[in-house]
Amino acid sequence: MAGPDTDSTVNQEGKTPVRAALASFMGSAVEYYDFFVFGSAAALIFPHVFFPSTGDAALVMSFATFAFAYVARPVGAVFVGHFGDRIGRRKVLLFTLLLMGGGTFLIGCLPSYDQAGWIAPALLVFCRLLQGLSAAGEQAGASSLTLEHAPDDKRSFYTSWTLTGTQGGQILAALVFIPVVALPDEIKYGIGWRIPFWLSAIVVVVAFFIRSRLNETPEFEEAKANNEVAKLPLAVLLRDHWTDVLRVICCAFIAAVSTVFGNLAIAYGVAVGMVDSITLWLVVAANLVALFTQPMFGRLADRVGRKPVFIYGAVASAVMMPFYLLSMSQGSELLVFALAIVTFSFGYAAANATWPSFYGEMFSTPVRFSGVAIGTQIGFMLAGFTPSIVTALGGVKEGGWVVTAGYTAVVCLVATIAALTARETKDVRTADLGLRTSPTPQGAVA
Numbered sequence: 001m002a003g004p005d006t007d008s009t010v011n012q013e014g015k016t017p018v019r020a021a022l023a024s025f026m027g028s029a030v031e032y033y034d035f036f037v038f039g040s041a042a043a044l045i046f047p048h049v050f051f052p053s054t055g056d057a058a059l060v061m062s063f064a065t066f067a068f069a070y071v072a073r074p075v076g077a078v079f080v081g082h083f084g085d086r087i088g089r090r091k092v093l094l095f096t097l098l099l100m101g102g103g104t105f106l107i108g109c110l111p112s113y114d115q116a117g118w119i120a121p122a123l124l125v126f127c128r129l130l131q132g133l134s135a136a137g138e139q140a141g142a143s144s145l146t147l148e149h150a151p152d153d154k155r156s157f158y159t160s161w162t163l164t165g166t167q168g169g170q171i172l173a174a175l176v177f178i179p180v181v182a183l184p185d186e187i188k189y190g191i192g193w194r195i196p197f198w199l200s201a202i203v204v205v206v207a208f209f210i211r212s213r214l215n216e217t218p219e220f221e222e223a224k225a226n227n228e229v230a231k232l233p234l235a236v237l238l239r240d241h242w243t244d245v246l247r248v249i250c251c252a253f254i255a256a257v258s259t260v261f262g263n264l265a266i267a268y269g270v271a272v273g274m275v276d277s278i279t280l281w282l283v284v285a286a287n288l289v290a291l292f293t294q295p296m297f298g299r300l301a302d303r304v305g306r307k308p309v310f311i312y313g314a315v316a317s318a319v320m321m322p323f324y325l326l327s328m329s330q331g332s333e334l335l336v337f338a339l340a341i342v343t344f345s346f347g348y349a350a351a352n353a354t355w356p357s358f359y360g361e362m363f364s365t366p367v368r369f370s371g372v373a374i375g376t377q378i379g380f381m382l383a384g385f386t387p388s389i390v391t392a393l394g395g396v397k398e399g400g401w402v403v404t405a406g407y408t409a410v411v412c413l414v415a416t417i418a419a420l421t422a423r424e425t426k427d428v429r430t431a432d433l434g435l436r437t438s439p440t441p442q443g444a445v446a
Contacts, residue, residue, distance in 0.1 A: 016214065017146070017149045017150045017151065017154070017158045019149075019214055020145055020146045020149035020158070020214060020217075021150075021158045021159075023093075023142070023145070023207075023211045024159075024161055025164060025165035025168065026165060026206065027093060027097055027138055027162075027165065027211060028139060028142060028162050028166045028168075028169060029165040029166070029168040029169035029203065029207065030100060030101065030169065030203050030204055030207045031139070032166040032168075032169030032173070033169035033203055034100055034103075034104040034131060034169075034173075035069075035135065035169075036169060036173035036174065036262060036283075037173045037177060037196045037197060037200070038069075038107070038131070039066055039263040039387075040177045040266065041193055041196075042062045042066040042387070044181055044266070044276055045180075045188070045189065046124070047061075047062045048189050049189055050113050050121045050124055051121060052113055059267065060391050063387035063391055065121065065124055065125055065128055066128070066384065066387055067384040067385045067387070068128045068384075069128045069131050069132030069135065069384060070380055070381045071132065071384070072128075072129045072132030072133050073133070073377035073380060073384075074378045074381065075133070075136070076132060076134070076135075076136030076137060076377070077136040077140070077370075077374045077377040078374060079133075080092055080095075080096060080137030080140075080369075080373060081136075081137065081140065081233065081370030081372075082233055082234060084140070084141050085366060085367055085369045085370050086231075086233065088217075088220055088224075089144055089145040089216065089217060090145065090211070090214055090215070090216050092141055093141045094208065094212060096135075096138045096141065097134070097208055097211060098204070099133060099134035100130075100131055100135065100204070101201060101203075102130065103127045103129075103130030103131045103134065104197050105197060105200060105201050107124065107197045108198045109194070110123050112189075135377075136373055136377050137369070137373055139163075139356070139372075140369055140372040140373035140377075141373070142162045142165075142356075143159050143360050144368045146158050146159045146161065147159050147356065147360045147430070148217035148218065148219035148220065148365070148368075148430065152429050152430050154302055155302065155357045155361070156298045156302045156306060156353075156354060156357040156358075156426070157295060157298040157301075158298075159298070159356035159357045159360065160294050160295055160301075160353040160354070160356065160357075161295065161298075162356045163352045163353055163355070163356060164290070164295060164353070166352070167288075167291050167294065168287075168291065170262065170287045171284055171291075172203070174281070174283045174284045176196045176199060177196055178277050178280050178284075180192050181277055181280065182277055219365045219430060220365060223366055230367060233366060233369075233370040234370060236366060237363075240364075240367070241362070241371055244371060244434075245371060245374060245375045247375075247418050247421060247422055248359045248362065248375025248376060248379065249375050249376075249379040250417070251355065251419050251422075252355075252359075252378070253379050253411045253414050253415050253418075254314055254317070254351050254352075254412065255380050255382075255383040256383040256407075256408070257321070257348045257351075257411065257412065258348065259383040259384070260404060260408055261283070261286070262283055263387050264386065264395060264396060265279065265404075266283070267391070267396040268328065269328045269336075272328050272398050281337075282336060282337060282340045283340075285337055285340060286340045286341050286343070286345050287344070287345075289341050289344075289345035290345040293345045293346060293349045293350075294349045294353035295353070297309055297313070297353040297354060298357075301353070301354045301357065301358075302426060304426075306354050306357055306358035306425065306426060307419055310350070310351045310355060310415075310419050311351075311416050311420065312350050312351075313347060313349065313351025313352065314351050314412040314415045314419070316347030316350065317348045317351070317408065317412050318408055318409040318412035320343040321405050321408045321409070322401060322402075323339055323343075324336075324339040324340055324342075324343040325405055327339045329398070351415070358419075359372050360372050360433075361425035361433045361434070362425070362434060363434040364435055365433075368433075382411065386407070389407070390407055393407075
């Protein structure tokens with residue numbers, strides 16, 4: 001796997017892009033390990049453990065618990081974004097890391113419905129809300145931190161590692177969960193499903209150690225020294241950047257593609273006769289390839305621009321998703337794996353790798369954390385409710401690929417139209433990002 005350029009670990013401006021990229025990678029890995037373990041359990045385990053009914057009703061309720069985190073995320077985005085822009089990116093990111101890890105570990109300790117009745121799913125929702133509050137600031141803060149540490153001409157490449165961390169987390173989660181689903185039912189629905197949630201503590205400790213050794217960004221320190229830190233970032237954001245917030249919200253709908261791929265496709269594959277462990281291996285394979293393709297798309301966005309790469313990812317996702325879903329009922333595992341990789345690793349991965357720089361560069365330093373956090377988390381709410389919406393519409397039944405593919409196409413269309421209205425920022429200096437005055441080109445003397 002190609003890593004960040006090792007010759008630029010610390011540059012003359014005090015920036016540490018490699019260390020920042022690694023810290024962001026690990027933080028995102030923790031977040032998406034936790035989120036993917038929960039999503040897999042919501043599709044395969046929780047309907048049997050936390051709810052009294054069976055069949056579609058239990059699955060819809062289980063997916064609803066998955067969605068609750070996305071309700072908390074906009075609220076958390078305002079809170080976490082405020083402090084991220086007020087006291088710094090690093091301190092807030094240490095807090096979100098511990099909150100995510102704590103919520104995930106507690107899920108593994110919860111009683112089942114048979115043991116505690118409706119208290120059990122209520123506690124599950126509470127822990128899920130803790131995950132949501134953490135996730136509200138994790139990616140926004142990590143991408144802001146990495147962007148502000150990166151060289152002007154490599155911002156997209158370095159920030160792409162924030163989202164590449166999500167692939168690492170999903171791979172690890174799937175590898176841990178695959179043996180669980182192969183266990184006998186009495187073990188799988190007893191202690192077996194709890195183990196992946198408890199193991200998250202190990203990933204959190206490693207990520208916390210790496211992140212605690214990282215300095216605050218020079219951009220934020222300069223803003224603080226010049227007394228440019230906003231006392232109320234939200235007010236400044238809504239006054240000067242409200243159109244960019246709306247744009248990010250609509251672009252962030254693209255995250256629903258990841259939810260379709262990583263959660264709904266698992267349930268749909270099982271419904272049309274695939275072995276549940278095979279559907280998890282599909283996620284592993286596609287995310288493994290994306291570890292390589294996302295940094296490549298990040299480099300490409302530094303050369304040709306953020307907009308064309310992001311839009312390509314959205315369009316490719318819409319075009320390929322129906323073929324991927326249809327292949328699940330064709331009886332050819334090789335075909336399914338090939339289309340999974342094409343759809344995710346060479347399609348959606350382009351938008352996924354690009355959005356940290358694309359969104360972050362719409363905002364100035366004093367409101368960047370808040371702008372990306374609030375915009376993405378409101379947009380991500382659609383991704384959170386996607387499993388429940390599509391399941392209720394029949395998307396996980398045999399023949400439901402039409403509903404799922406149509407839903408994906410609409411989401412991608414909205415994101416594409418929003419991206420077309422954005423400014424291209426690849427040639428704008430980091431110090432000039434988000435300013436309404438004429439930017440200074442890279443290489444020029446300010």
